[in-house]
Amino acid sequence: MAKQLDYHTIREIFTRFQAADPEPKGELEHVNAYTLVVAVALSAQATDAGVNKATRELFKIADTPEKMLALGEEGVTEHIKTIGLFRQKAKNVIKLSRILVEQYGGEVPNSRAALQSLPGVGRKTANVVLNMWWRIPAQAVDTHIFRVGNRTGICPGKDVDTVERAIEDNIPADFQQHAHHWLILHGRYHCKARKPMCGTCLIRDLCQFEDKTL
Missing domain, CATH: 1.10.1670.10 (Helix-hairpin-Helix base-excision DNA repair enzymes (C-terminal))
Structure with a gap:
């Protein structure tokens, strides 16, 4: 050191x-705060390029938590199966989408504690979202x-x-x-x-x- x-x-x-x-700029492709949260959560133990390849089509049809829930876990799994740990990540995407709908009115919260309460979202993911979307340093x-x-x-x-x-x-x-x-x-x-x-x-x-x- x-x-x-x-x-x-x-x-x-x-x-x-x-x-x-x-x-x-960060290299993860996204269209709103929600897709950024999902993309960063999917990027754990995966490359940004690999995540982008998987999410381009996914985000065309599911760019809100409501649309992701309508797609369902199997639908999400089908889109992200080229990413490592895809089954667990698909479960987390559905769980966090449900929490966003039920507890936050479908909006992504802008506090670190609230973000970290979402499944599959740790401190690093929360910090990326705070920095890239809300421009908090x-x-x-x-x-x-x-x-x-x-x-x-x-x-x-x-x-x-x-x-x-x-x-x-x-x-x-x-x-x-x-x-x-x-x-x-x-x-x-x-x-x-x-x-x-x-x-x-x-x-x-x-x-x-x-x-x-x-």
Whole structure:
């Protein structure tokens, strides 16, 4: 685990991220808050590309909890069977849709606690929805962010909760809204798990990773 970088270094890192990609976007396809919740819940232990492939047709016919309930568990299963853990995920999608209809009038709540009460929705999923839909600077820590945070020293921590706090505590406020997207995309396409592309990395000179590749 790298040592926590200082304020000025972190500010320079995110200044470079912002210059390269001013408005980073999440890669899960969605048309409203509800389809975003479903897409993020389905993305656990699956790739965004795999989820998008499965949900394109699903969301054409079921873009509200009412329509999803009408489709039924078997109908949902048929659409998402290319995704890992699809049977359990189909059950969760139906359960959370029923709760949204019965307890929230078919609307997606915008509090972390309410979101986390939905089946298949953990803290990371809730934070993604809060950030992407309501533009609340919540930080969703996935494996990419955990790796980048610890390698670079931007937000080191022994677990995802510690890394989430390190982002909130150490990344300047003006970068908080997009912080997790910049970190995810950097980890996905540059600071890869097995073969990090250090030779073309825009923060190579600021990163504390000792095993940099050429």
